[in-house]
Each structure stands twice: as C-alpha cells, then as structure tokens.
Amino acid sequence: MGKTIADARAEVARMIEMVECACAIPTTMQGRILEDVSRNIDLETVRQPVGVCAAIVPFNFPAMVPFWFLPFAIACGNTFVLKPSEQVPMTQQIAFEELDALELPSGVVNPVNGGRELVEGMLDHPGIDAVSFVGSAPVAKLVYERAAKSGKRVQALGGAKNHMVVMPDAVIEQTVQGIIGSAFGAAGQRCMAGSVLVTVGDAHEQVVPPLIEATKDLRVGDGLSESTDVGPVISTSARERITGWIERTGEVLVDGRESAPDQGCFVGP
The missing domain is CATH 3.40.309.10 (Aldehyde Dehydrogenase; Chain A, domain 2)
Structure with missing residues (x-):
C-alpha cells in the first residue's frame, strides 16, 4: 500500500506481538469457580469456542490487523476464515505460507480472496458464527446490520474524525x-x-x-x-x-x- 519501510517494520513487529499475546490464552481464557455466591449456591463459568470465526480486514495494515483476530480465534479453539483486502492480498499469502508450515489440521485457518460479493456471502453464510470487521464507518454499520440479521456475533470497527x-x-x-x-x-x-x-x-x-x-x-x-x-x-x-x-x-x-x-x-x- 506504499508504507515506508519504517512503518512496515513496526507493523510486522506488532503482528508478532499479537501472536505472543495469544500464547497466553490457556491462562487468560480459563473459567472460574466461585463458592457461596448465594446460600448453598456455587457458580462455575466455562468458556467454550464460538465455532467458525471470520474477519474482513482493510488495506492499511495488512499484516497487523488480521492478527488482531487470527491467533486469538484459533487459540480459543475456533476455526478461522480471513478475507484480506483485495488491494493488498500478498501480505497474508506470505503469512499463510508460514501458517502452513505449522501443519495445523486442514480447515483450521482459511484465506479467501475477493471483493464485495464474497463479503456478502460471508455475512449471510449460515456456517459462519462470528464476524469481525475493520474498515470505514459506513461499511462497518452495513456489516454489523447484515451479519447480525443472520444471527452472527459481530464486532465492527469503523473510522473516525x-x-x-x-x-x-x-x-x-x-x-x-x-x-x-x-x-x-x-x-x-x-x-x-x-x-x-x-x-x-x-x-x-x-x-x-x-x-x-x-x-x-x-x-x-x-x-x-x-x-x-x-x-x-x-x-x-x-x-x-x-x-x-x-x-x-x-x-x-x-x-x-x-x-x-x-x-x-x-x-x-
């Protein structure tokens, strides 16, 4: 996208930091047990995977933003579908080559490339349980409305002034x-x-x-x-x-x- 080399290095460093942070998931995702929250009542919290998680990400941080989601999703036991920006597809092609070297089970991480039609298909697909989006505010609103209509969990981050x-x-x-x-x-x-x-x-x-x-x-x-x-x-x-x-x-x-x-x-x- 035309980043300076300094910006690119900083972004890749942050991408790696996301993976390092996700390595702490076995501790941070633990459930908890509270005894005697009321008379003769104990409380147990169990955290379970959502299922199939998807992310639709922008062009401006093609290395870092996908890794806000990918390592955390799979560390929590989910499978993951990533739709990078069609304007900068090569960054995640390289990242997924490295992921392939990890020999994860088939279908755990899945890149898909395309434009608007692909995004609409992801938002409507009954097999996707959760969608994360990063992009412009108007599109974030549309993504939230359409994905939520099909019963998905949604987080949508838009821009700001x-x-x-x-x-x-x-x-x-x-x-x-x-x-x-x-x-x-x-x-x-x-x-x-x-x-x-x-x-x-x-x-x-x-x-x-x-x-x-x-x-x-x-x-x-x-x-x-x-x-x-x-x-x-x-x-x-x-x-x-x-x-x-x-x-x-x-x-x-x-x-x-x-x-x-x-x-x-x-x-x-």
Whole structure:
C-alpha cells in the first residue's frame, strides 16, 4: 500500500506481538469457580469456542490487523476464515505460507480472496458464527446490520474524525512531532490519523509556524527508501479523492502536491 519501510517494520513487529499475546490464552481464557455466591449456591463459568470465526480486514495494515483476530480465534479453539483486502492480498499469502508450515489440521485457518460479493456471502453464510470487521464507518454499520440479521456475533470497527487539541502550555517541539506522526504516518491512511487540529488561546501562534516548516521538510517518495517520510496512497482513486479535498478547501497552508512525484499515487503532506 506504499508504507515506508519504517512503518512496515513496526507493523510486522506488532503482528508478532499479537501472536505472543495469544500464547497466553490457556491462562487468560480459563473459567472460574466461585463458592457461596448465594446460600448453598456455587457458580462455575466455562468458556467454550464460538465455532467458525471470520474477519474482513482493510488495506492499511495488512499484516497487523488480521492478527488482531487470527491467533486469538484459533487459540480459543475456533476455526478461522480471513478475507484480506483485495488491494493488498500478498501480505497474508506470505503469512499463510508460514501458517502452513505449522501443519495445523486442514480447515483450521482459511484465506479467501475477493471483493464485495464474497463479503456478502460471508455475512449471510449460515456456517459462519462470528464476524469481525475493520474498515470505514459506513461499511462497518452495513456489516454489523447484515451479519447480525443472520444471527452472527459481530464486532465492527469503523473510522473516525480525530481531533488533536493543543493547549497554550504545550511543549511545542514535541507537539509538532506528535501532530506530524499522527497526521502523515502511513500517508494518513489509518483510522486514528489526526485530521483536525484545534488550538486553544495563543497556542495557534506557537504551533502553526513550526508545524508548517516541519510539514514542508517531509520527504515524499518510494517507501522502500530509508530516507522517505511519506509513501504513496493506496490507489489512483484515493489520490484523486484527496486532491479533490485540497481543491475544495478555502485556504491551503502547505500544498503537498508541489512536493509529490509526478509518477505514482503520491500526495504530499
């Protein structure tokens, strides 16, 4: 998707951390017994597998987000179906090659590739007991409604409009770096990207000038280059959508189109 090499390494590290966390499942999923919760009554809790779990995941974190679900599902005794984004299918192809090397029983983990029709089939399929979704808020709502209608357990994570608030007593240098990382990390293609900056009192005069300069200093280019700060966006349509937002705005403090390479899906900060 055009991540910088630093972003990609950090994502794979988090993916591995998810597996390590899931290794603690035998302890964390234990049931419990409480004696004498009422007169002559003891309480026993037994946790059992749900059955067939599925995940529909986005393009922006093709390594990490699937592993929010996969290792935990199978560690709890479920089977798992993963539908990666059709825009970035290769990451999980590689991950599943490693899973195949574990010689898990056939059918425990299952990748499926496709678009909207496949997703709709998963949401309606009577053999799938639970669905996890990560993506845009409008689609998350549709996924929740459709999957719940067929009796599935559902968790659906959508995006948000994230506001960053700068107070007058902020440490400016650290604040600027935090804003830059939040807004432009992964080329801004993540649900927690800071998209609105709110300054309180005289914080505006303190933070905006150095923020403009720091933004101009960001290097846009090939994500495999160690010197690149901002890689390309996922597709031509994404670039055109972002460019449209820039053209419709009232005032542009830094026009990233001026620093973006002509070839490729680049939009500078």
